[in-house]
Amino acid sequence: MTDLNPADGILAHDLDRAHVFHSWSAQAALNPFVIAGGSGSTIWDYDGKHYLDFSSQLVNTNIGHQHPAVVNAIKAQADLLTTVAPAHGNLARGEAAKRILGLAGPRFGKVFFTNGGADANENAIRMARLTTGRDKVLSTYRSYHGNTGAAVVATGDWRRVPNEFARGHVHFFGPFSYRTEFWSDSPEQESERALRHLERVIQSEGPSSIAVILLETIPGTAGVLVPPPGYLEGVRALADRYDIVLIFDEVMCGFGRTGEWFAWQGSAVAESPVIPDLITFAKGVNSGYVPVGGVIISESIANAFEHEVFPGGLTYSGHPLAMASIVGALDAMESEGIVRNAASVGAEHIGPGLAALAEKHPMIGEVRGVGVFWALDLVDDPATRAPISTAVIGQLKKELKTRGLLPFAADNRIHVVPPCIVTPDEVAQALDIYDEAFTAVTA
Ligand SMILES: Cc1ncc(COP(=O)(O)O)c(C=O)c1O
Incomplete structure (x- = not known):
């Protein structure tokens, strides 16, 4: 990790807000998260705070950052x-x-x-x-x-x-x-x-x-x-x-x-x-x-x-x-057997771990996926399957980020999509973070 200057993070944010036009958005409300660097399954900001990248950005960094x-x-x-x-x-x-x-x-x-x-x-x-x-x-x-x-x-x-x-x-x-x-x-x-x-x-x-x-x-x-x-x-x-x-x-x-x-x-x-x-x-x-x-x-x-x-x-x-x-x-x-890793980490760690989370948190209506490609379909009530509100998704994103995980959210869902190189240890850390975040929003 090269030397980080928090002022560069502020500058990056200010330049973005002044000059950059973003995809699929009304521009005024935007508050982009500034990423300073990354390695493997992790990224960090200019304050040196690290995050597990369980978004793979836009589900693209299959080999991880900076291979x-x-x-x-x-x-x-x-x-x-x-x-x-x-x-x-x-x-x-x-x-x-x-x-x-x-x-x-x-x-x-x-x-x-x-x-x-x-x-x-x-x-x-x-x-x-x-x-x-x-x-x-x-x-x-x-x-x-x-x-x-x-x-x-x-x-x-x-x-x-x-x-x-x-x-x-x-x-x-x-x-x-x-x-x-x-x-x-x-x-x-x-x-x-x-x-x-x-x-x-x-x-x-x-x-x-x-x-x-x-x-x-x-x-x-x-x-x-x-x-x-x-x-x-x-x-x-x-x-x-x-x-x-x-x-x-x-x-x-x-x-x-x-x-x-x-x-x-x-x-x-x-x-x-x-x-x-x-x-x-x-x-x-x-x-x-x-x-x-x-x-x-x-x-x-x-x-x-x-x-x-x-x-x-x-x-x-x-x-x-x-x-x-x-x-x-x-x-x-x-x-490096990276595709095999995605298969085994998915079958042995992510899938069972998310299923256990769903047992504990009724908000998780369904867990779907394979490999390092998963979605949690979040519901207000498991019986009606009514999708959870965008306000709750917003809260969840905040709780996840505060705890050091960069999430991927779409509609009423959290997609669990780490790089294919993700390790069982990183999955275990992420599962703890998801668990804490669901507990926090349920409270
Ligand atoms: C299934 C699928 N097709 C096409 C695209 C478009 O790709 P790009 O944004 O590189 O043009 C995406 C992007 O997310 C996608 O998920």
């Missing part, structure tokens, strides 16, 4: 060549694409790199529209796909509504047993009814007009909604039946977060892997050390553009600093 392998890879590439136009070849880019394809498996042929997750979805949708000659995009109400033209309109949550300028988007309800839209009383029934609903939407929209079904494999921001048994298999079957391209958005759930390289590869979501046609990614691929995202393209869709022009591109597609950071991150994740 030396990634920092050094970026430094080495910066010494070599800091920028390359996308049309030119570049060693780091080829190495990054090769590694990503190796993890995705033989069905996939090429990687198109973007600047982040939204434009990954944007370009995946475009590829599907061009190859099918169809227009419509089906996605769920409980989803977030990014803040650009088609991606934000594919999004299901409130952020879509003021931004609905793209055409051809249709929404449907995915499965969510705890707050079912289908009056189901078991996960199996939820799955079956959600699939029937989706098929009715497809038939009603006209299958020959539908290019894409776009799904987060595990919807993240909407509440870590692990799909019930048979759902993804059923969606794949519908996509095949109606010749629709299936895109799995793995921007948040990919690259280790679920204890698998990709969420769709894990037994938590399907008995055997359900393979999509396109995969979108960002965040965990390099833990966000340099902005990057991309589309992993099936062999057959990639082949469609062997002799047809793909009408899309970005100045920074495959930017060498981002590519070097991907190579550094993926190699370190592999050699």
Whole structure:
């Protein structure tokens, strides 16, 4: 930790309030928390106070903060060549694409790199529209796909509504047993009814007009909604039946977060892997050390553009600093067993620990998740499942921060999303902090 000067923290805050315009916010009420530095699962402020980062920022620092392998890879590439136009070849880019394809498996042929997750979805949708000659995009109400033209309109949550300028988007309800839209009383029934609903939407929209079904494999921001048994298999079957391209958005759930390289590869979501046609990614691929995202393209869709022009591109597609950071991150994740760590810490420590907390605090209505990807669905009353108020969430955030934990909160939920490198000791500390914070707000 370098020398910290509390005055720098005040200056950072003042400069921010004077000059910086923030995402998704009314600006006047903002009071941003200033972070001075970080290492592993911890960050600190300019007063030297340490916090467990159980937000992973925006659920992206899968490898933790300041992993030396990634920092050094970026430094080495910066010494070599800091920028390359996308049309030119570049060693780091080829190495990054090769590694990503190796993890995705033989069905996939090429990687198109973007600047982040939204434009990954944007370009995946475009590829599907061009190859099918169809227009419509089906996605769920409980989803977030990014803040650009088609991606934000594919999004299901409130952020879509003021931004609905793209055409051809249709929404449907995915499965969510705890707050079912289908009056189901078991996960199996939820799955079956959600699939029937989706098929009715497809038939009603006209299958020959539908290019894409776009799904987060595990919807993240909407509440870590692990799909019930048979759902993804059923969606794949519908996509095949109606010749629709299936895109799995793995921007948040990919690259280790679920204890698998990709969420769709894990037994938590399907008995055997359900393979999509396109995969979108960002965040965990390099833990966000340099902005990057991309589309992993099936062999057959990639082949469609062997002799047809793909009408899309970005100045920074495959930017060498981002590519070097991907190579550094993926190699370190592999050699240090970081994805395996996420799986075992999740199964042995986070899952059981959160279940014990739910036993103790009736406010925790449901615990959902896998790996280092969990949500606590907080309720006023477990019988009615009425969501807890935003005022209580605000209080909880304050109690957690006071005790040294940086939380991730969304709607009526606290998401427990530490880096994949989190240790059992850090989980134990965090569980004590959550416990104390729930006790404090209940009092
Ligand atoms: C599932 C999912 N898709 C897409 C995005 C958008 O990614 P980005 O903010 O990098 O554009 C996000 C961001 O949180 C996400 O969670």
